[in-house]
Amino acid sequence: MITHYGSEISGWLDTVPDLLDQAAERWKLTLGVYHDAGHASVVATAVTLDGRPLLLKAWADPARFRNEVTALRLWAGGPTADVVEVADDLAAAALEMIGGEPGGGERPSRELQMVAAALHGLHTFGRRRPRPCDLPPLTTYLDEEIRPRVRRRLETVDLGSWHELVNVVLPELLALEEDDGRATVLHADLYRENVLFDWLGHPRFIDPLPMAGDAAFDWAFWTVYYDLGHGTDARLATASRIARIPVPVLAPWCRALAVDGLLYYLETADPRAPRMADVLARLSAPIQGNRP
Template sequence: MITHYGPEVQAWLDAAPGLLEQAAERWELSLSGYHDAGHASVIALATSSDGRPLLLKAWADPVRYRHEISALQLWAGGPTADMVEVANDLGVAALELVGGCPGGADRPAREMQMVAVALHGLHTLGRRRNRPTGFPLLADHLRTEMLPRIEQRIRTVRLGVWRPLFDAANPSLADLKEDAGRTTVLHADLYRENVPFDWMGLPRLLDPLPMVGDAVFDWAFWTVYYDLGHGTDRRLATAARISRIPVPVLAPWCRALAVDGLLFYIESRDPRAQRMSEVLSSLSPSIPRRDS
C-alpha cells in the first residue's frame, strides 16, 4: 500500500487495526485475524454473533470506499458479495465471506461460461437501475490515464524484441470508440482472484473499480487478464457470444489493454511480460498466432 499510495498512507495503516476493532465491536463481531492486505485496503476475517463468516474491509482512500460501496449497493441481489454492514465514519464494511472461506468454494468445470453469464447480469443491473452520481467515467480514464501512459511508455521504455508487437497493435488505440447503447456500471478489475464461487457453485464478482462506460471494456479486461496467458481465445469467443459484441469490436479493446499491461510489465521487469506478449501476439492479426 505504501508503494501504491506513498509514505503518507503509513498513518492510516497504523490506525487500520483500531478501525476494524471499532467496527467489530459496533456490529458485535468476533475478529479472527487478517486475511490479506492489498494495495488499497486491509481485510480481516470475522464471525457474526449467529456464526456467519464475514470479511471486514477497511479502505485507505475515502473516494474508493464510496465508489465500491455504491457499486455493491447498486448490484445488490446480483452476482456480488452481500454487504452486511457499512460504517461511513470509519470507512469499513462487513461483507459476506463468499464460500465460507478466503478464495471461495471450489470452482466448477464450466467456470468460464458461468463467469461470463454473471458479468452480463452485472451489466444488466447497471443499465436497468438508477445509478448513483459520482462514478468515474471510462472516457476520462482513457483520455487522462490509460492512453497517455501508453504513449509515454512507448517513448521511454526499451521495447527490444517486442517492438514489432507494439507496431502491429498500436493502430488499435485509434479504434476505441464507445457505444452509448452499451453504457453501464463497469467492474473494471476482473482478475480471477476477484471472482470467487459460493457454496452453490455460483460466481460472485468482488473488489470492483467501478466506472461508467461501454461494457466492451469489462469484456476485454476479462478476456486478457482473468487468467493471463490461459484460455484467451476461448474467453474472447465466450465474451462475444454472451455479450453479443462482435469479436472485431472486442479485439481492439483487448489489444489496447494488453499493450498497456505489457508496457507496465516491461518497465517494471515483471516476469509476466513474456506471457502478456504471447497474449498480445494471439490478439494481433498481423503477427503469427500462437495458442494462448
C-alpha cells in the same frame, strides 16, 4: 499498499488495528485474523453474534471505498458479495463471506461459461437500475490515465523485439470509441482472484474498481487478464457470444489493454511481460494476417 500508494500510507496502516476494532464494536462483531492486504484495502475475518462469517474491509482511499460500496449496493441481489454494514466515517464495511470461508468455494469445471454468464448478468443490473452519477466514467480513465501512461512509457521503455507489435496496435488504443448502447456499471478489475464461488457453485464478483462505460472494457479485461496467457482465445469467443459483441469490435479493446499491460510489466521488470507479449501477439494475429 506502500508500493501502490507510497510511504505516506504508513500512517494509515498504523491506525488499521484500532479502526477495525471500532468497526467490530459498532457492529457487534468478533474479529478473527487478517486475511489480506492488497493494493487498496486491508481485510480481516469476523463473525456476527449468531455465528455468520463476514469479511471486514477497510480502504485507504475514501473515494475508492465509496465507489466500491456504491457498485456493490447497485448490484445487490446479483452475482456479487452482499454489503452487510457500512461506516462512512471509517471508510470500512462488513461484507458477505462468499462460500463461508476466505477465497470462496471450489471452482466448477464449467468455470468459463458460468463466469461469462454471471458477468452478463452484472452488466444487466448496471443497465436496468439507476446509474449513480458519481462513479468515474470510463472515458476519463481512457483519456486521463491509460493513454497518457502508454505515451509516457513508450518514451522510456525498451520494447526490444516487441517494438513492431506494439506500434501496429497503438493506433487502435488512441482511436477506441465507446458505444453508448453498451453503457453499464463496470467491474473493471476482473482478475481471477476477484471471482469467487459460493455454496451452490455460483460465481460472485468481489473487489470491483467500478466505472461507468462501455461493457466491452470489462469483457476485454476478462479476456486478457482473467488467467493471463491461458485460454485467451476461448474467453474472447465466449465473451463475444455471451455479450453479443462481434470479435472484430471486441478485439481492439483487448489489444489496447494488452499493450497497456505489456508496457507496465516492462517498466516494472515484471516476469509476466513475455506472457503478455504472447497474448498481444495472438490477439494481433488478424492484423498481421498470420492467424489460421
